[in-house]
Amino acid sequence: MKSVRTAGAGGVETVDVERPAPGPEDVLVGVRACGICGTDVTFLHMGGMPARGHLGGELVPVPLGHEPAGEIVEVGSAVTALKPGDRVVVNPQAASTGIIGCGGRYGGMSEYLLVEKAESGRSLAVFPDTVPFDVAALNEPMAVSRHAVNRSGAGPDDKVVVFGAGPIGLGVAIWLKLRGVKHVVVADVIASRLEKALAVGADAVLDSATEDVTARLTELHGEAANALGQPRAGTDIYIDAAGAPAVFEAVVANAKWHAKLVMVAVQKKGEIDLGGMLRSELTLIASQGYPTEIFEVTPELAEHHERFAQLISHRVPFEEADRAFELARTPGAAEKVIVTFEG
Template sequence: MSQMKSVQTAGTNQVDVVDVDRPVPGPKDALVRIRACGVCGTDVAFLHMGGMPARAHLGGDLVPIPLGHEPAGEVVEVGADVTGLKAGDRVVVNPQAAPTGIIGCGGRYGGMSEYLLIENAEVGTSVAVFPDTVPFDVASLNEPMAVARHAVNRSQAKPTDKVVVLGAGPIGLGAAIWLKLRGVEHVVVVDIIPSRLEKALAVGADAVLDSAEEDVTARLTELHGEAANALGQPRPGTDIYIDAAGAAAVFNTVVDNAKWHAKLVMVAVHKKGSDIDLGGMLRSELTLVPSQGYPTEIFEVTPDLVEHQSRFAQLISHRVPFTEVERAYALALTPGAAEKVVVTFDDVAE
């Protein structure tokens, strides 16, 4: 049986590039040669843990897991029962559709591999085809941009709403793009890293705010006007906040600034519990809207990603060849070292 290289966890903050058997597609499956795969914050979380607890192991032993849930590639083989797909099609993948577990998140297969088996391959469910006018690295943004799109969909933002995105990582910047494409007239992006704020303006944000250097309340009041909470206390006129940062200080900044009937969409994963000012939420009747994954958005975003690819391409800060994949994860593990890292497979032999 032919072999291929695949990346998996190898203890705390370490990866291994291992040789594994190349999957063989069954009648309902497709085999995809990976051409690009993004590195996600979820990958970093798995690396911090050193793997994933094995349910079958007493004592919570950790087992290595294949990494990579943001792949894009080219179909090289399809099973006899597969329809709508053929060799040569360029595809993005729904990691959550795999029956043997989420691709790159504890399932049998990971997208940071030379080849990926698409089980029960079905266009519109497990894969979507994209044209050859879109580079594979940009196509690999499909999955994280679906996460960002779901947050914006959950916000139900209207064109007249004043929106603040907190956190200018890939999800926050993606949310800013989707908000502008949705027709929202004024979008502010907040972060503490100047280069990320510059990127926010480049992808279409109307204003940015450096919360390490500026008074958040004063700046938002300047941008969005003055309103009040339920007790009549002055607050910025921001209608919707999207938390793409995942820090307790960010969450509480929203509570401190929320006007009456403001909305907070939480898409970031908060790694630690935090003390929340419930009284502050009460005083503004702040609506908290959690946003998890992409129930319907995974391929809803694909046509727009194709149409606006030049804007989304700006989110990629580092393109690292697969032969240097350890460096890609090292960048992702270093706070502030990279915005979006995409591993490319152009250097891998056929």
């Protein structure tokens, strides 16, 4: 079968590898779609991963792809709850041979993917045939978004701003609105992203490159105060899906008393204004991965699949995988790239 892996700094290659055979507890999935995300791009920049136990800096290729969706084509002799033809999404972190597409033995950007110790609700989940495979491939990143929302504790009466209108930020906005959150603002510096935010249900958008963030948030969420009585925007929860130091600065400058900041983006280095946090008693919450959310999201992703489909900017056939990764690694060229496979 063919599989995509890193090929030196900045490169990918499609190689022929042996098609895995399922053991008694495994299933073999014919991959039909697989998303590309920032983690894949990081591996591209690295050119691979250090070989285990090697101290000389030697890099080995990484099989790529941790956002696969596909169809079961073979089941092991001990597997009874799953069958060929089931359409499934995969938990990349459940593989016993290492995280799928992130340094493990297998990558989801392959014609076939072995799911070890296949168990519905743990290593994979079945989704209905009403959901296109390309949308089902959003399951993993939407679990990341859902965890951020869960960590925020946002409720119906909260006023929330999401910084960063990439796939994770837009996913956060969708989950917030599906949860019934009163008012959700999405901030970004790219006009097309802000248009997409409104299309998926944000109540308002903010161009943080051209607008006064404080004035706009005060206009939208009313005026409140910090612990010292200084005027602040009435925003209850800030969610950082951008990772830029300017976002943290904007939050501290606007945070009212007992506001919360949830960090879901990979953070770039910058100074932290601890004094500003103190003046607002700002709660800082980190959100990493999806401890429980990987299949929590699957039924709602299926129910609202047309809404989530709007997050996909490019669908590229597997035969052009190199072009798909070039799109993903070029700033501003694409939002969410999904590689599709023939059934």
